[in-house]
Amino acid sequence: MNHLEINRQHVLQQIRAAEMAANRVSGCVQLIAVSKTFPADDIRVLYQQGQRDFGENYIQEWYGKTEQLADCANIVWHMIGQVQSNKSRMVAERAHWLHTLDRVKLARRLSEQRPNHLPDLQVLIEINIANESAKHGIAPDKLLPLAREVMALPKLNLRGLMCVAQADADVTGLRHQFGQMYDLLAQLQTIVPQADTLSMGMSADMALAIECSATMVRVGSAIFGQRDYG
Ligand SMILES: *Cc1c(COP(=O)(O)O)cnc(C)c1O
Numbered sequence: 001m002n003h004l005e006i007n008r009q010h011v012l013q014q015i016r017a018a019e020m021a022a023n024r025v026s027g028c029v030q031l032i033a034v035s036k037t038f039p040a041d042d043i044r045v046l047y048q049q050g051q052r053d054f055g056e057n058y059i060q061e062w063y064g065k066t067e068q069l070a071d072c073a074n075i076v077w078h079m080i081g082q083v084q085s086n087k088s089r090m091v092a093e094r095a096h097w098l099h100t101l102d103r104v105k106l107a108r109r110l111s112e113q114r115p116n117h118l119p120d121l122q123v124l125i126e127i128n129i130a131n132e133s134a135k136h137g138i139a140p141d142k143l144l145p146l147a148r149e150v151m152a153l154p155k156l157n158l159r160g161l162m163c164v165a166q167a168d169a170d171v172t173g174l175r176h177q178f179g180q181m182y183d184l185l186a187q188l189q190t191i192v193p194q195a196d197t198l199s200m201g202m203s204a205d206m207a208l209a210i211e212c213s214a215t216m217v218r219v220g221s222a223i224f225g226q227r228d229y230g
Pocket residue numbers: 034036057080081164202203204218219220221222
């Protein structure tokens with residue numbers, strides 16, 4: 001086995017163990033392999049081992065990989081980075097999921113630009129759960145107004161919420177933040193019954209996120225290794 005596949009198997013074991021520890025159904029948490037800064041060849045190795053869902057942050061970099069991996073017919077692309085409005089078309093045309101919806105303007109553009117022959121774009125609203133000035137996402141009290149606008153748009157399917165927890169929070173703080181996300185999803189479900197997705201948890205905090213009801217974890221460095229932004 002390639003080291004990437006060894007790492008992925010290890011992460012999958014951790015996910016299954018966390019599900020079991022939390023009395024959750026085995027297999028209910030989906031692994032999104034976050035491949036930003038790593039080459040298309042690394043993605044291909046994991047694809048050939050059965051990994052289907054990949055997360056990318058930077059539109060330009062990701063777009064190049066979609067070209068290189070055009071033969072991987074069953075790949076599922078998750079855009080998990082910020083999307084400037086002038087880059088929305090690439091997301092509308094090539095992504096399956098967007099985790100970082102944070103404004104009506106972007107939602108309208110994606111809805112208009114999503115090609116008719118493609119299924120709906122699956123979208124998550126990003127919540128700035130610890131109210132950090134450097135973080136993206138909306139404040140919790142803006143959720144229902146934004147959700148009502150998104151629901152009304154064709155070609156978008158609002159599936160739930162995403163957050164990036166505070167980097168320096170302790171376990172108590174993380175549990176509080178993830179717990180708030182769970183409560184917000186319940187609120188969202190009062191107007192969007194099909195919303196079933198909580199994207200939260202990364203390499204360092206995935207077990208805790210799973211304990212707190214995450215349905216997708218976004219794991220980068222634990223699979224691909226440390227990132228080099230040079
Ligand atoms: C990079 C990134 C991840 C993966 O982080 P790791 O700590 O490497 O697992 C997850 N989510 C988002 C939004 C990211 O930008």
